Every structure is written in C-alpha cells, then in structure tokens.
Amino acid sequence: MSTTTAAPAACTRPAPAPRGHLWRGLLWLTWRQHRAALISFAALTAVLLAWMAVNAAELSSAIDLCHGPGCAKPVADERAGRIKDAADIAGYQLNLVVFLPAMVGTFLGVPLLAKEYEQRTLLLAWSQDISPQRWLLGKLALLGGFVALLSAALAAECLHVAQLVHLAERRSLFEGTLFQAGGWLPLTLGLAWGTFGVAAGAALRRLLPAFAVVLGAFGTRTWLLEQLRTHLLAPLTRVLPLAPDRTAGPDPLAPVPDELLLDGGKSPFVDAAGHLHPYNEVMSQYCGSIPDGRGDAFFSCLKQQGLVGIQQSYQPAARLGTFHLIENGLNLTVFALSLALAWWLVRRGRTTV
Structure with missing residues (x-):
C-alpha cells in the first residue's frame, strides 16, 4: 500500500492593506490621539474669529462716524473714544494670534512623537503594516492641513483688522x-512652529524638555526679529528742513503714514555743512529747556546753533511686502529643516526608549 505525503503549504505573507484603508486608519488614529488638542484649537480659532469680526465691525463703524474739519466736537470726541477702545481690543487680539504658533508647537507638535516615546508605544505603532516614515508623514499631513486651515482663516482676518487699526x-x-499679524505670517508661523515642536519631541523624546525648548526658541526668535527686522534691508535717509510745527494734532485729511521711522522720533540734526548732531546732545546742551520743544522759539534756537535740518532714517512703504516675504521665507525654512530633522530621526529607527 503506497502512501503519499502532502507537500508543505507555501509560506505566504498576508496581502498588504489597501492604501485607502491605511489612510482611513491613520486618520482615525490621529483623531483618537489628538482630538482634545484639535477640538481646543478649533474652538479657540472660532471664538477668535467671531471676536475679531465683531470688533472690526465696531472699529469700521467708528472710523466712518465722522470725517474732515467739519466734524462737530461731540461727534469727534465720540469717534475718538470708540476708536481707542476698539483699537486697544484689536491689539490684544492680534497679540494673541501672534503667539498662537507657540501653543501649536507646544500642545500639538511636541506630543506627536515625544508622547509616543514616553508611553513606549512607538514599537507597537511602527510594527504594523505601515512604515515609520509613512506613519510620520501621514500624521504630519493630516495635522499640518488642520493647522494650515485654521491659520489661514486667522491670517485673513488679521489682515483686515491690521488695516483698520492702520x-x-x-x-x-x-x-x-x-x-507680525499681516502678510500671512500667522499661516507660515503656525506651520513652522508646529513642525518645530515635532522635531523637538523627536530629538528629546520627553514632553517637558521639548515644551521648554519650543517656548524658549519661540521667545528668542521673537526678540531677535524685533531687534533685526527693520535692518534686514538697508534703510533710506532723507534730510527735512527745519520748520515750525503748529499743528495741535494729526490732520484728518492727511495721508495715513505707511513708512517706518527708525530713530524713534530722535533723528539727528544737520548743520549747513552736512555734519550730524545727535538729538540728545542738542536737546541737553542747547534747546531742551524750551517748553514743549515746539513753536517758533524752539526752531529759532536750533537755527541759532547753525542747524538747518533733520536727517531721518526710514523704511519706505514699498518695502512692506518684501519684509513680509523675507520673514515668510524664514518661517518656511524653519518648517523645512524641522520636517527634515524629524524624518531623519524617525528613519534612523530611534524606537528604543
């Protein structure tokens, strides 16, 4: 009697899950892990947009209340008071939007990898049917799209509010x-610092140290740009002749100034030979004792010292877009470098804790 031996079954690997299934699973996982932060940021954005829209309507209404020298004093006073109140509120709103990217980096970017390292869940997550790089880029695409959508809405409203305050x-x-609130900077800042938070979390693998790095780096960046921003391009100079200033306030019909003076109202004086005399030196030694530093007596004093003009350093209005372009470029550079660093750390397989 013959016997037959069955051939061993071929060793087969399970078929990979369809790409659409992977993305649906990643979307569900991203929502499951980050829903608290996503809901919080969406709610905060909605509240901010509504608050800014209401205040912008009030500021626009106050601006249109009265114009020109024929404006009656009671109406002019009401207009000034309403403008001051609405502009003060707008300042708080814009400041909140300017610092919102630090919150995005801290509470949305950092936990993406640092929390996984702390909870020792990356080994499990990356042993499934998706590569670590695809896992990272997929979650970054989903979270980045969310941040970009909210940041674009805030950036558009900030442009409107900044123009009204202007x-x-x-x-x-x-x-x-x-x-800082104009030129779509809130959009590129949100993307840059959200990704910076991811890279900091990947490098440090702990939440609290990564939080400190993100907040410290954002504060340092803000301070440095405040010092350097107006000097990213060489300022222009001009000499204005001395003339008495008899205006009690700004002319409501005069053009709104669009340029930026770099001397803080303390431009050096110029004599007939073109030599410069520092503002503080002239005021302390010669003409600072004249009341208010205004009127014919003040300018007569300056002319007695042989001074004929004031040299101003300024950035012209035409450069505003260029300055915004430079800072947007810096933000996108931070975004690209942070993304590359996070991807490189994941690719190295830093899954040990």
Whole structure:
C-alpha cells in the first residue's frame, strides 16, 4: 500500500492593506490621539474669529462716524473714544494670534512623537503594516492641513483688522503687532512652529524638555526679529528742513503714514555743512529747556546753533511686502529643516526608549 505525503503549504505573507484603508486608519488614529488638542484649537480659532469680526465691525463703524474739519466736537470726541477702545481690543487680539504658533508647537507638535516615546508605544505603532516614515508623514499631513486651515482663516482676518487699526490710529503697518499679524505670517508661523515642536519631541523624546525648548526658541526668535527686522534691508535717509510745527494734532485729511521711522522720533540734526548732531546732545546742551520743544522759539534756537535740518532714517512703504516675504521665507525654512530633522530621526529607527 503506497502512501503519499502532502507537500508543505507555501509560506505566504498576508496581502498588504489597501492604501485607502491605511489612510482611513491613520486618520482615525490621529483623531483618537489628538482630538482634545484639535477640538481646543478649533474652538479657540472660532471664538477668535467671531471676536475679531465683531470688533472690526465696531472699529469700521467708528472710523466712518465722522470725517474732515467739519466734524462737530461731540461727534469727534465720540469717534475718538470708540476708536481707542476698539483699537486697544484689536491689539490684544492680534497679540494673541501672534503667539498662537507657540501653543501649536507646544500642545500639538511636541506630543506627536515625544508622547509616543514616553508611553513606549512607538514599537507597537511602527510594527504594523505601515512604515515609520509613512506613519510620520501621514500624521504630519493630516495635522499640518488642520493647522494650515485654521491659520489661514486667522491670517485673513488679521489682515483686515491690521488695516483698520492702520487707518484708525494712523500707525505704520511696519510697526510691531501690525507687521507680525499681516502678510500671512500667522499661516507660515503656525506651520513652522508646529513642525518645530515635532522635531523637538523627536530629538528629546520627553514632553517637558521639548515644551521648554519650543517656548524658549519661540521667545528668542521673537526678540531677535524685533531687534533685526527693520535692518534686514538697508534703510533710506532723507534730510527735512527745519520748520515750525503748529499743528495741535494729526490732520484728518492727511495721508495715513505707511513708512517706518527708525530713530524713534530722535533723528539727528544737520548743520549747513552736512555734519550730524545727535538729538540728545542738542536737546541737553542747547534747546531742551524750551517748553514743549515746539513753536517758533524752539526752531529759532536750533537755527541759532547753525542747524538747518533733520536727517531721518526710514523704511519706505514699498518695502512692506518684501519684509513680509523675507520673514515668510524664514518661517518656511524653519518648517523645512524641522520636517527634515524629524524624518531623519524617525528613519534612523530611534524606537528604543
């Protein structure tokens, strides 16, 4: 009697899951792990947008309340008061948007990898049917799209509010918060610092140290740019002849200033030979004792010292877009370098804890 031996079954690997299934699973996982932060940021953005829209409507209404020298004093006073209140609120709103990217990097970017390392879940997550690089880039694409959508909405409203404050308070769009909230900077800042937080979490693998690095780096970046921003391009100079200033306040019909003066109102004086005399030196030694430093007596004093003009250093309005382009480029550079660093750390297989 013959016997037959069955051939051993071929060793087969399970078929990989369809790509659509992987993305659906990754989307569900991203939502499951980050839903608290996503809901919080979405709610905060909605509240901010509504608050900014209401205040912008009030500021626009106050601006349109009265114009020109024929504006009656009671109405002009009401207009000034409403503009001041609405502009102050707008300042708080814009400052909150400017510092929101630090919150994105801290509470959304850092936990993406650092929390996985702390909880020792990366080995399990990366042993499934998706590579570590695809896992990282997939989650970054989903979270980055979410951040980009919210940041774009805030950036658009910030542009509107900054323009209204510019018109209402006659402030240059180069100045402080008006500059930082304009030019779509909130969008590129959100992307840059969210990704920076991911890279910091991947490098340090602990939440608290990564939080400190993100907040410290953001604060340092903000301080440095405040010092360097107006000197990214060489300023222009001009000499204005001395003339008495008899205006009690800004002319409501005069153009709104768009340029930025770099000397803080203390431009050096110029004599007939073209030599410069520092503002503080002239005021302390010669003409600073004249009341208010204004009027014919003040300018007569300056002319007695042989001074004929003031040399101003300034950035012209035409450069505003260039400055925004430079800072957006810096933000996108931070985004690209942080993404490359996070990808490299994951590719190295740093899954041990």
